[in-house]
Amino acid sequence: MKPRHPEKINKPINPIQRKPDWIRVKISNSSIYNETKEIVKSNNLHTVCEEAGCPNISECWSKRHATFMIMGDTCTRACAFCNVKTGLPNALDRKEPSRIAKATNDLNLKHVVITSVDRDDLEDGGAEHFAQTILEIKKLNPNTSVEILTPDFLRKGDVYKKIILAKPDVFNHNIETVPSNYTKVRPGSRYFQSINLLKEAKDYDDKIFTxxxxxxxxxxxxDELYQVMDDLRCAKVDFLTLGQYLQPTDRHYPIKKFIPPEDFEKYKKIAYSKGFLLVSSSPMTRSSYHADDDFQKLKEKRQNNLI
Structure with a gap:
């Protein structure tokens, strides 16, 4: 069998370990799951759920929750943990934002998460495309909250401001791992670029949840994990997610350890003690997993003057 991505052909083979009992992927073929799949397909859209092989896809799609991935299905970087293909992307599809807005309406989403591939080939890294997508969603779905999960916009200056001006409700950018792992796991990225992006986004508009x-x-x-928590709090990040890395294929970075559920609970308590407003921490947690419910919790805290 050929490997999924040609660019991984020279990478070492890392056999996939058997998952422990506490990691169970739910499989669904419900009518709602199939409806969600058809809506995504009929609008000619990509989702990170499919492209990254998310283990929660059955559960989420059975609730009509899909995380849209804009700017194509090809990334300009090759992170060792990610299953999205790497290569030279196609030109931007200028009609994509309106199709995202329509799909959001078709799914009747009250909260929608938009992410993207890295587009280092674009002068602004795709920031304007993010902004247009947010604006189109809000125009057609005025009562829907919008959460964005952005690239780091490395060497792109302050282009993130284009996105902030479009008024997303949540600005998300994942650190992914501790600094000592970056050269092995996330070689195209820089730890402090990510920290600074989050800080600058919050400084530019402190009403947006980060x-x-x-x-x-x-x-x-x-100790490294706790230091990252401190760095994120120094950047005024509101919401932290912690989940178990699951190796997509034998050509990806190997799992070093399966973290037991009780450790995730411990990390959650420590994160709250450091000042995060909301923490989601479990083996199956992913950035957009239960993002709608989590946003409502944050919103209620603000409305009740608890934050």
Missing amino acids: KSGLMLGLGESE
């Missing part, structure tokens, strides 16, 4: 997440089980130490 969010970030890490995968655990990549060889990080607890």
